[in-house]
Amino acid sequence: MKKIVAINLGSTSTKIAYYEDETCVFKDNIKHEASVIKGFNSIWDQLDYRTEQIEAYLAKKHIKIEDLDAVATRGGHTEPIVGGVYRINEKMLEQSGSEKYGNHPTDLGLRIANEFAKRGVQAFTVDPPTTDEFEKLARYSGIPSIERRSSFHVLNHRAVGMQYAKDMGKKYEDLNLVGVHMGGGISVSVHKKGKLVDANNALDGDGPFSANRCCTVPIGELIKLCYSGDYTYDQMRKLINGNSGLMGYLGENDAKIIEDRALAGDEKCKEVMEAMCYQVAKEIGADATVLKGDVDAILFTGGMAHSKWIVGMISEYVKYIAPIAVYPGEYEMQSLGLNTLAALNGQTEIKELK
Incomplete structure (x- = not known):
């Protein structure tokens, strides 16, 4: 059984979901007080705070980072890349941190996942916002x-x-x-x-x-x-x-x-x-x-x-x-969890920014 935590950082919240294989065991939204967030000069200064918030939440659920197979985060901003499952590496972190391609709290998600990777967990992102499959005329x-x-x-x-x-x-x-x-x-x-x-x-x-x-x-x-x-x-x-x-x-x-x-x-x-x-x-x-x-x-x-x-x-x-079909809310956490599972099981290629 594969154990996966998915995270998705927003301006004043952190969405989190825990998967055991295809099953989403729980899904929640950690809210951060606006007054606390305003106390940081940039998103990068929130690294320790957000990491501690995630770990504290998982601890309440009796989940340790070291027991996970992978952490998947909604991706940050890098050079244009094709879609898919990417292992978070130094080049991705460097480009994201440069803010050359954009800046959003999800860029911090890459760093948090990378910190968890130092403890033996694989760290991935899926279909990041700079995924580029545009045709030439576009x-x-x-x-x-x-x-x-x-x-x-x-x-x-x-x-x-x-x-x-x-x-x-x-x-x-x-x-x-x-x-x-x-x-x-x-x-x-x-x-x-x-x-x-x-x-x-x-x-x-x-x-x-x-x-x-x-x-x-x-x-x-x-x-x-x-x-x-x-x-x-x-x-x-x-x-x-x-x-x-x-x-x-x-x-x-x-x-x-x-x-x-x-x-x-x-x-x-x-x-x-x-x-x-x-x-x-x-x-x-x-x-x-x-x-x-x-x-x-x-x-x-x-x-x-x-x-x-x-x-x-x-x-x-x-x-x-x-015809019109309506899917309210977001399916991002599901995509992070299930695509990461497919990568861990060898069903989807694991790509790297090179």
């Missing part, structure tokens, strides 16, 4: 010095695509799908016969605005803001990822709270949510054209997929394209 931006890059919720997109295929009794590699992940960021992806060949950069690139990110904006006006003298570089970064989207328009980034206000009669909340859904629908339509209209299904996932109101608004625009 990379063009219009400016030769700027290339569109793969940076989105790859782990959950692929996991939900594979779950849908399983539910339909089909092979993921035989399907064309449009995936819609709606969480803190919103990413819409093209699944073409088992590969994620296009998607918007939901971190700081393009696509629909979301809870606290603007993504695609009129570029001329953005340039004016950058050179207005009203913002520093760091302030602009915070504006486009942190203080825009729902947060920028409404001063609130919790979609459930905004939905409740809208349904209670708040017209501003209603209009902003409708605008977000309008943009998501446009992105779905654009991705359907990549598949030349040959779309087997549109898959909704992420936290906002729990909302029938939000999914319903978007569906009204796109239901003519293909």
Whole structure:
């Protein structure tokens, strides 16, 4: 029997799951007080704190790190790589730590898993966010010095695509799908016969605005803001990822709270949510054209997929394209656990960044 712990770090929480072979014995979310997190200057300073929190939680479940076969973490940011199961190595840690390719609490997850590896546990990541299976035409931006890059919720997109295929009794590699992940960021992806060949950069690139990110904006006006003298570089970064989207328009980034206000009669909340859904629908339509209209299904996932109101608004625009399936929440922990198990059993190749 293989024993695997999966971790997924967020800004103020750490998701954790424990697997014995295919069985998820428990799954939980360790919440960290915002006041504590704010006391750290960077995510890297949280290494000891987060590690201790994970170990303390596992101790309550009578699980020792030394007794595990593997720890799997949602991956950090490295150079573009193909999808799969990766052993965490020094090059991956170096690139993640450089922040050259992006920075997110999941980058710290690599370091935590590596610390556990020093105690005899294998450490892996699965389908990291810089997984790049884009086709050539998807990379063009219009400016030769700027290339569109793969940076989105790859782990959950692929996991939900594979779950849908399983539910339909089909092979993921035989399907064309449009995936819609709606969480803190919103990413819409093209699944073409088992590969994620296009998607918007939901971190700081393009696509629909979301809870606290603007993504695609009129570029001329953005340039004016950058050179207005009203913002520093760091302030602009915070504006486009942190203080825009729902947060920028409404001063609130919790979609459930905004939905409740809208349904209670708040017209501003209603209009902003409708605008977000309008943009998501446009992105779905654009991705359907990549598949030349040959779309087997549109898959909704992420936290906002729990909302029938939000999914319903978007569906009204796109239901003519293909059948719609909804997978609320995330399948990331399941993907980490089961793909790691397959790697340990020799059913999936273990890759390394070289």
